[in-house]
Amino acid sequence: MTQEAKALTPERFHQVLLAYCGSKTLMSAVEVDLFSVLAELGAATEEQLRRRLNLHPRFARHFLEALVALELLARDGEQYRNTPLSEVFLDRNKPSYVGGFAEMTSETFYPAWGRLTKALHTGQAQAPQPPDDDVHLFRLDSTREPERVRRFMTAMDSHSTRMGEALAELIDWRRYRTFADLGGARGNLASVIAKAHSHLTGVCFDRRQSQPFFDEHIERLGLAERITFQAGDFFSSPLPEADVLVYGHVLHDWGPDNRRQLLARAHDALRPGGALVVYDRMIDGTPTDLNRLFFSLTFMLASAGGSEYSVDECRAWLREAGFTSIEHHAVLDDHTVVVAYR
Ligand SMILES: C[S@@+](CC[C@H](N)C(=O)[O-])C[C@H]1O[C@@H](n2cnc3c(N)ncnc32)[C@H](O)[C@@H]1O
Numbered sequence: 374m375t376q377e378a379k380a381l382t383p384e385r386f387h388q389v390l391l392a393y394c395g396s397k398t399l400m401s402a403v404e405v406d407l408f409s410v411l412a413e414l415g416a417a418t419e420e421q422l423r424r425r426l427n428l429h430p431r432f433a434r435h436f437l438e439a440l441v442a443l444e445l446l447a448r449d450g451e452q453y454r455n456t457p458l459s460e461v462f463l464d465r466n467k468p469s470y471v472g473g474f475a476e477m478t479s480e481t482f483y484p485a486w487g488r489l490t491k492a493l494h495t496g497q498a499q500a501p502q503p504p505d506d507d508v509h510l511f512r513l514d515s516t517r518e519p520e521r522v523r524r525f526m527t528a529m530d531s532h533s534t535r536m537g538e539a540l541a542e543l544i545d546w547r548r549y550r551t552f553a554d555l556g557g558a559r560g561n562l563a564s565v566i567a568k569a570h571s572h573l574t575g576v577c578f579d580r581r582q583s584q585p586f587f588d589e590h591i592e593r594l595g596l597a598e599r600i601t602f603q604a605g606d607f608f609s610s611p612l613p614e615a616d617v618l619v620y621g622h623v624l625h626d627w628g629p630d631n632r633r634q635l636l637a638r639a640h641d642a643l644r645p646g647g648a649l650v651v652y653d654r655m656i657d658g659t660p661t662d663l664n665r666l667f668f669s670l671t672f673m674l675a676s677a678g679g680s681e682y683s684v685d686e687c688r689a690w691l692r693e694a695g696f697t698s699i700e701h702h703a704v705l706d707d708h709t710v711v712v713a714y715r
Pocket of ligand 1: 510529530532533555556557558559578579580583605606607608620621622623
């Protein structure tokens, strides 16, 4: 062994290897709803938490201490409490709750990542595929588990609110009067854009089972006059007529042929002078771009053809669809917005 090799330690290797323990500790803490209980109680001892959450004494202490070490809980003496971050984002009873991502990750993505080696050899998804029916949303039965669907939508809204604010500034909306968000879920992105530009009216286009969630969300926001829901399938139904169409976090769920089809359909639906907006965590070729690579692998594991993709690929598909003027912008730390003009 050379002197240089002798000076190496396996510390980095251990750090990477154990990262899944931290992830799963967080997922389970969200699943047992620890943070909401602490938000309600203010602070609690291990014994109080064991009783309230039905935690086995063999695991409870070190589980809670691991959360303290992860800076997701704080401890004063025997009392555990939420950190400011956990209090805001992990209490189910607050509108700022993002734990729906952790619930989805624990149930679907984490088991799928456990089969990564198999996926590497077969190229196949390792998560149950979304059944093609009028009931399921995000692999959840929306009629039997509406609360879980709502919690996941709330988590998605934490992104779409910030993306809506970014798009409200990025696009010159004075040129347009109407827009439609294709795969717009419960209409949150549309609501943010409509609030920022009072002359606009918008359509949220999604599968029929999203409508009850749209209705309650848009009613609560008081925007039912300006944002409407259009049920349909973006592969086969007529797309809404609008000056601007948006595909946000949609292309990453599908393979290249489906993406080409979606972009061509949007091009055909737009009037000359209209614009198509696409956003995803596009890969920009930076090797340290770990977040986007992890998201990409997650979509590969979770869907038959999905993955993140590069800006150049997106530009090529758009040109193929007929768009000639295309620009792109980096937004929200790890996202790219591509705007194509017809
Ligand atoms: C990952 S979510 C993205 C939601 C939102 N655009 C965002 O950025 O947060 C994908 C959305 O596409 C919708 N969707 C999936 N397949 C669809 C289809 N064939 N036609 C219309 N909408 C579809 C889903 O119901 C879901 O709301």
